[in-house]
Amino acid sequence: MNNQPSANKFWAWFNPMGRQVGGWAFILNRITALGLTFYLFLHLIVLNQLAQGPAAYGGFIALTENPIVKLGELLVVAAAIMHGLNGIRIIFTSFGIGVTRQKELFYGFMVVALVAILFFAARMYMG
Amino acid sequence: MTEKWNITLRVSRQKDTENQHFDDFKMEVNPDEYVLDAVERVWAFMDRTLCYRHACHHSTCGACGMRVNGVEKLTCITPIRAVTSNGATLKVEPLRNFPVVSDLAVDMGAFYRKMEVVSARAVLPITEAEIENPATNWPQNDAQFLRLSDCLECGLCISACPVAATSPEYLGPAPLAAAQDVGIHRNPELLGIVDCEDGVWRCHSAFECTAVCPSFVDPARRIMALRTQVIGAKLGKLFGKA
Numbered sequence: 138m139n140n141q142p143s144a145n146k147f148w149a150w151f152n153p154m155g156r157q158v159g160g161w162a163f164i165l166n167r168i169t170a171l172g173l174t175f176y177l178f179l180h181l182i183v184l185n186q187l188a189q190g191p192a193a194y195g196g197f198i199a200l201t202e203n204p205i206v207k208l209g210e211l212l213v214v215a216a217a218i219m220h221g222l223n224g225i226r227i228i229f230t231s232f233g234i235g236v237t238r239q240k241e242l243f244y245g246f247m248v249v250a251l252v253a254i255l256f257f258a259a260r261m262y263m264g
Numbered sequence: 265m266t267e268k269w270n271i272t273l274r275v276s277r278q279k280d281t282e283n284q285h286f287d288d289f290k291m292e293v294n295p296d297e298y299v300l301d302a303v304e305r306v307w308a309f310m311d312r313t314l315c316y317r318h319a320c321h322h323s324t325c326g327a328c329g330m331r332v333n334g335v336e337k338l339t340c341i342t343p344i345r346a347v348t349s350n351g352a353t354l355k356v357e358p359l360r361n362f363p364v365v366s367d368l369a370v371d372m373g374a375f376y377r378k379m380e381v382v383s384a385r386a387v388l389p390i391t392e393a394e395i396e397n398p399a400t401n402w403p404q405n406d407a408q409f410l411r412l413s414d415c416l417e418c419g420l421c422i423s424a425c426p427v428a429a430t431s432p433e434y435l436g437p438a439p440l441a442a443a444q445d446v447g448i449h450r451n452p453e454l455l456g457i458v459d460c461e462d463g464v465w466r467c468h469s470a471f472e473c474t475a476v477c478p479s480f481v482d483p484a485r486r487i488m489a490l491r492t493q494v495i496g497a498k499l500g501k502l503f504g505k506a
């Protein structure tokens with residue numbers, strides 16, 4: 138028995154079967170964390186290209202009008218909000234604050250997340 | 265007249281080098297019987313080769329833990345009514361994160377060893393027990409009276425923990441909760457045992473342990489309280505009052 142990584146173990150993290158609220162929060166946190174990290178790399182690559190000159194910059198701005206890219210941006214915003222708020226919940230409980238109320242904390246933060254996501258969606262699509 | 269339900273018990277089977285598969289057993293039950301009673305009925309009347317663990321039948325020995333419809337339960341106190349309905353299928357599987365010995369029976373050896381590593385207390389003075397009435401209410405001269413510790417060592421928490429699933433070396437919820445119960449102030453050696461990457465810091469706050477614990481342990485809360493103990497002990501050392 139050891140802590141060696143394996144593909145099976147990786148997928149086991151994301152299996153929601155037989156898990157409860159705290160476990161689903163853990164899965165959500167991990168998926169959004171990996172998504173945000175992936176986006177960070179993408180972002181750095183794109184930034185690097187923008188430095189190539191005004192033509193590249195113009196092409197990029199045109200790209201942001203693409204509906205799929207726009208949806209992707211909303212997903213990044215949603216992931217950041219959910220991950221950040223859930224992160225605050227984990228920080229609280231790690232200091233012993235609200236450990237016995239972690240479920241209610243999760244629901245509460247996710248309601249806040251939903252409102253915030255809808256707010257950003259409205260600004261992106263209607264503003 | 266007692267109520268009767270017809271259910272299908274879908275039992276996980278796995279002998280020697282076999283892959284896991286399921287056998288269905290149709291049976292009539294009283295919904296107020298417990299899941300363990302249904303499992304025993306299979307062994308008693310339908311299939312003598314079925315292997316499972318139990319002893320006390322009253323939530324004390326911690327042997328009868330299984331996954332019932334995917335979720336960890338102490339089967340001797342889980343009423344059939346609470347986990348299925350008349351005419352439905354009820355699935356029982358062995359605990360996760362332990363090697364399967366046969367069918368529903370798992371090898372808990374590594375887990376028991378970890379309980380020993382943290383010198384888990386089987387009994388404790390009643391004055392130190394965290395029970396519904398705060399421990400401070402006990403007159404101190406009652407310390408002569410001992411009480412069984414809350415943890416049954418049933419392993420449900422280890423089975424439910426997504427971190428234990430991928431890090432077998434992780435001490436896990438019950439041993440960390442036991443370390444918190446002993447306390448670093450009583451046993452300073454615990455600091456080195458829990459303040460490491462497979463100790464108290466490996467927990468990722470999924471809270472599955474507390475969700476499935478059939479007793480009054482609340483391992484997640486105790487893990488967080490143990491972190492406070494660890495930080496306190498290290499600060500104490502830093503400022504030279506250990």
Ligand code: HEM
Pocket residue numbers: 166167170171173174177217220221222223224225227228467468469
């Ligand atoms: C709003 C600010 C943020 C807060 C409060 C926050 C908080 C946290 C916390 C508390 C954890 C630990 C979870 C655990 O124990 O499993 C965590 C994990 C992580 N975070 Fe964040 N985070 C934030 C933003 C980000 C961003 C912007 C990224 C990526 C670019 C990121 C990437 C990660 C990764 C990769 C993990 C590891 C995930 C895991 O172990 O499951 N975080 N975050």
Ligand code: SF4
Pocket residue numbers: 414415416417418419420421422437438441473476477478479481482483
């Ligand atoms: S902490 Fe709870 S779930 Fe874990 S072994 Fe002890 S009694 Fe069982």
Ligand code: FES
Pocket residue numbers: 318319320321322323324325326327328329338339340341
């Ligand atoms: S049979 Fe002893 S705890 Fe269930």
